[in-house]
Amino acid sequence: MPEQKNNRLAHETSPYLLQHADNPVDWYPWGTEALEKAKAEDKPILLSIGYSACHWCHVMAHESFEDKATAEVMNRLYVNIKVDREERPDLDKIYQTAHFMLSQRSGGWPLTMFLTPDQVPFFGGTYFPDTPRHGLPAFRDLLERIAGFYHERRDEIDRQNESLQSALSTLFSPRGQDAPSSAVLDTVRAQIAQQFDARDGGFGTPPKFPHPTTLERLLRHHAHTDDDKARYMACFTLEKMARGGLHDQLAGGFCRYSVDGQWMIPHFEKMLYDNGPLLALYAQAYAATGDAYFARVAERTAHWAVETMQSDEGGFYSALDADSEGEEGRYYVWDAQEVRDLLAPELYPVFARVYGLDRPPNFEGKWHLHTFVTPDELAGETQTDPATVEAMLEAAREPLLAVRGKRVPPGLDDKILTSWNALMIRGLAVAARHLGGPDWAAAATRALDFIRQHLWRDGRLLAAYKNGTARLPAYLDDHAYLLDAILELLQVRWRSADLTFAREIAEILLAHFEDHEEGGFYFTADDHESLIQRPKTFADESMPSGNGVAALALGRLGHLLGEPRYLEAAERTVRLAAGLMDQAPMAHTSLITAFEEQLYLPKLVILRGDPPAITSWHERLSVDYAPRRLVFAIPADAPDLPEALAAKAPKGEAVAYVCTGTTCSAPVTDPDALLEQLG
Structure with missing residues (x-):
C-alpha cells in the first residue's frame, strides 16, 4: 500500500x-x-x-x-x-x-x-x-x-x-556615500592576515569554513602586488583543507565545514554551492603556482561533481546528506582492520601511515581519512620517490571506493537550483580554462542549457526545479551568479546565444532588482510576493554576495559590449556599499573585488579568426593566473554579434584586439607579440 x-x-x-x-x-x-x-x-x-x-x-x-x-x-x-x-x-x-x-x-x-x-x-x-x-x-x-x-x-x-x-x-537600506578608497584593498589583506591560522590554515576559530571568496581575494592580491605572504596564506590554507578530512580523500569533493581547527572531522554534508567555488579556486591556485597537487584536487572535485551530482538532464543536484542509516558520517568512515583486509600487503602500511590508521581512531571509534603524513614526507622517511608513494595511494583508493560504493549512501537532495548550478558552471569553466578539461566545459554547457530550457520561462528566470516542474521566481543570486558563470564559460568556448542570454539576465537585473534611487540590488524582484522586508544585503555568507557578483559581472559585460548602463549600475552598487567595506572589509570581499576591477580596469582580449588558430592563442593565454584579463576567442563565422564585437573583425588566421576601458590598441597578428604586450 x-x-x-x-x-x-x-x-x-x-x-x-x-x-x-x-x-x-x-x-x-x-x-x-x-x-x-x-x-x-x-x-x-x-x-x-x-x-x-x-x-x-x-x-x-x-x-x-x-x-x-x-x-x-x-x-x-x-x-x-x-x-x-x-x-x-x-x-x-x-x-x-x-x-x-x-x-x-x-x-x-x-x-x-x-x-x-x-x-x-x-x-x-x-x-x-x-x-x-x-x-x-x-x-x-x-x-x-x-x-x-x-x-x-x-x-x-x-x-x-x-x-x-x-x-x-x-x-537592509544602507545609504550611499562617496566612492570607496583604494586603501580598502590593503585593509582587507591586513584583516585577513590578523585572522589567519598560521598552524593549520584558515581563519579564526572552529568551526572552520572554507571561505572561497577570502582565499580568492588573497590570490588576486598577490597577482597584482607580488605580495608573497598573501599567496602563502591562500595556498597553505588550500593545502591544509585538501589534505584534511574536510576533503573526501577517496572520491573528491568537499564537506561543508570542519568542527575542529585541523580540518580533520567535517560536518559530513556535501553542498554543491561549496564545491563549485572551491573547484574554481583550486584551478586558480594551480595557475598561480604550478603546484600539481592543486590540479589533482581540482580534477577530483570536478570528477565527483559530474559523476555524482549531475543529472541525466544536465542540471546539478543540490547536496548529499551528512547522515547515512541514521548516523552522521557513517558512509565515509572506516575500521582499520577492514582497510587492512581490502588492501594488498604492500599498500596498507603506506595508506595507514599517510591517513592515520596507525594512530588512535579519530571519529567515534572509527577512522575518518585525514592526511597526517604527506606523500612527500613519507617519501623522505622511506627514501622513496614521492611519485611512487602517490601511485600506491592511488592504487589503494580503487578497492576502497568499490567497497564504499556498496554501502547505503547518504541521502541525495535532488532538487536543481539555478544559483547553485551557476556556481558549479563557473567552477567547471574556470577549471577547463586553466587545466584544459574539455569534458568539464561540456558538463558546464549541459547545465547552462538545462537552465535555459527548464528554468527560463517567458523571459524570466525561475529558482528551483524538481520532478519536471520549475517553480519560484528567481532571486538576485540566481541572476548574478548565472551572469558571472556565462561570462566565464564564454571564455572557454564561444556561443553567441549565450551572450544573448547574458544580456537578457543583465536587463532583468536592472529592470527588476536594482534600487534606482540609492543603487545596489534587492534580493527579490520588484514583482515578488510582499514580505515584511525587501532585503538588500552586501556581505558574503556561505555563498558570495549577490551584490558583489552582480557588480563584478555587470562591469565585465559592460566592458565587453561597451554598454555604459551596466558599468554605471556596477559603480552605483560599489559606491552604496563603500561604508560597509570600510567597516568590515573581510565580510565584503566580493564587493572589494568588484571595486578593484573598477579601480584597475581589466584588459579585455578579443581573439577573432579560424578556430584552430584562435584556440592555440587562447590556450597560451590561459596558462597564467591573470584575474584582470578577460579573453574571448570568437570564431570568424560567429553569428549575431553585437556591434561592439562585430567591429573587431577577423584579419587572416587570427587577430587579437586588446582593450582597456574605452581604449583599444592596434590589432595584433602575432601571438608572441600579444604575450609581450600583455606582460
Missing part, C-alpha cells in the same frame, strides 16, 4: 519538505493558506526553516516533530509552517537577521521562529531539545510558554515588532 501522508507537505517537491510530510505536525508550506489561517484564528505562527542535508534539522525532527505529544501542542497552539531555506533564501535572510536582532546571537539551522499572524517575529532560536539540556528549555515547554506570552502580552509584542521592523528597514 502507498505511504499515508499526513499533512500538506505531501504536495510539495522539496526533498526537505517531503521529509516532514509524514509528521503528525499539521505542517503548511509558506503561502496564503497558512497566513490567512493564522489571521482568522488569531494564532501565532511557528516557522521552522531548514534543509535536507542538515544534521540538527534531522535531530529536532526525530525528537519533536515525529513525537505525537509534541505535535498535539504545536497543532493546538500554532499555525505551523515549514520552509526549505534553499528554495526560499528570501525568507531565510529575513528571519535569520531578525533572530540575530532579537537574541543578539548568530542563527543557523534549524531556525525556529515564532511570528505574529502578520509575519513579524517576536521570539526565536535554532535547535531546541525535547528535554531541558545544554541550557536550553524543552521544546514542548517552550511552546506552551510562547503561546501564553503571545496571547497575554500583545501590547509588548506590538511595540517590539515596531522597533524590529524599523531596525530591519535600516539594516
Whole structure:
C-alpha cells in the first residue's frame, strides 16, 4: 500500500519538505493558506526553516516533530509552517537577521521562529531539545510558554515588532556615500592576515569554513602586488583543507565545514554551492603556482561533481546528506582492520601511515581519512620517490571506493537550483580554462542549457526545479551568479546565444532588482510576493554576495559590449556599499573585488579568426593566473554579434584586439607579440 501522508507537505517537491510530510505536525508550506489561517484564528505562527542535508534539522525532527505529544501542542497552539531555506533564501535572510536582532546571537539551522499572524517575529532560536539540556528549555515547554506570552502580552509584542521592523528597514537600506578608497584593498589583506591560522590554515576559530571568496581575494592580491605572504596564506590554507578530512580523500569533493581547527572531522554534508567555488579556486591556485597537487584536487572535485551530482538532464543536484542509516558520517568512515583486509600487503602500511590508521581512531571509534603524513614526507622517511608513494595511494583508493560504493549512501537532495548550478558552471569553466578539461566545459554547457530550457520561462528566470516542474521566481543570486558563470564559460568556448542570454539576465537585473534611487540590488524582484522586508544585503555568507557578483559581472559585460548602463549600475552598487567595506572589509570581499576591477580596469582580449588558430592563442593565454584579463576567442563565422564585437573583425588566421576601458590598441597578428604586450 502507498505511504499515508499526513499533512500538506505531501504536495510539495522539496526533498526537505517531503521529509516532514509524514509528521503528525499539521505542517503548511509558506503561502496564503497558512497566513490567512493564522489571521482568522488569531494564532501565532511557528516557522521552522531548514534543509535536507542538515544534521540538527534531522535531530529536532526525530525528537519533536515525529513525537505525537509534541505535535498535539504545536497543532493546538500554532499555525505551523515549514520552509526549505534553499528554495526560499528570501525568507531565510529575513528571519535569520531578525533572530540575530532579537537574541543578539548568530542563527543557523534549524531556525525556529515564532511570528505574529502578520509575519513579524517576536521570539526565536535554532535547535531546541525535547528535554531541558545544554541550557536550553524543552521544546514542548517552550511552546506552551510562547503561546501564553503571545496571547497575554500583545501590547509588548506590538511595540517590539515596531522597533524590529524599523531596525530591519535600516539594516537592509544602507545609504550611499562617496566612492570607496583604494586603501580598502590593503585593509582587507591586513584583516585577513590578523585572522589567519598560521598552524593549520584558515581563519579564526572552529568551526572552520572554507571561505572561497577570502582565499580568492588573497590570490588576486598577490597577482597584482607580488605580495608573497598573501599567496602563502591562500595556498597553505588550500593545502591544509585538501589534505584534511574536510576533503573526501577517496572520491573528491568537499564537506561543508570542519568542527575542529585541523580540518580533520567535517560536518559530513556535501553542498554543491561549496564545491563549485572551491573547484574554481583550486584551478586558480594551480595557475598561480604550478603546484600539481592543486590540479589533482581540482580534477577530483570536478570528477565527483559530474559523476555524482549531475543529472541525466544536465542540471546539478543540490547536496548529499551528512547522515547515512541514521548516523552522521557513517558512509565515509572506516575500521582499520577492514582497510587492512581490502588492501594488498604492500599498500596498507603506506595508506595507514599517510591517513592515520596507525594512530588512535579519530571519529567515534572509527577512522575518518585525514592526511597526517604527506606523500612527500613519507617519501623522505622511506627514501622513496614521492611519485611512487602517490601511485600506491592511488592504487589503494580503487578497492576502497568499490567497497564504499556498496554501502547505503547518504541521502541525495535532488532538487536543481539555478544559483547553485551557476556556481558549479563557473567552477567547471574556470577549471577547463586553466587545466584544459574539455569534458568539464561540456558538463558546464549541459547545465547552462538545462537552465535555459527548464528554468527560463517567458523571459524570466525561475529558482528551483524538481520532478519536471520549475517553480519560484528567481532571486538576485540566481541572476548574478548565472551572469558571472556565462561570462566565464564564454571564455572557454564561444556561443553567441549565450551572450544573448547574458544580456537578457543583465536587463532583468536592472529592470527588476536594482534600487534606482540609492543603487545596489534587492534580493527579490520588484514583482515578488510582499514580505515584511525587501532585503538588500552586501556581505558574503556561505555563498558570495549577490551584490558583489552582480557588480563584478555587470562591469565585465559592460566592458565587453561597451554598454555604459551596466558599468554605471556596477559603480552605483560599489559606491552604496563603500561604508560597509570600510567597516568590515573581510565580510565584503566580493564587493572589494568588484571595486578593484573598477579601480584597475581589466584588459579585455578579443581573439577573432579560424578556430584552430584562435584556440592555440587562447590556450597560451590561459596558462597564467591573470584575474584582470578577460579573453574571448570568437570564431570568424560567429553569428549575431553585437556591434561592439562585430567591429573587431577577423584579419587572416587570427587577430587579437586588446582593450582597456574605452581604449583599444592596434590589432595584433602575432601571438608572441600579444604575450609581450600583455606582460
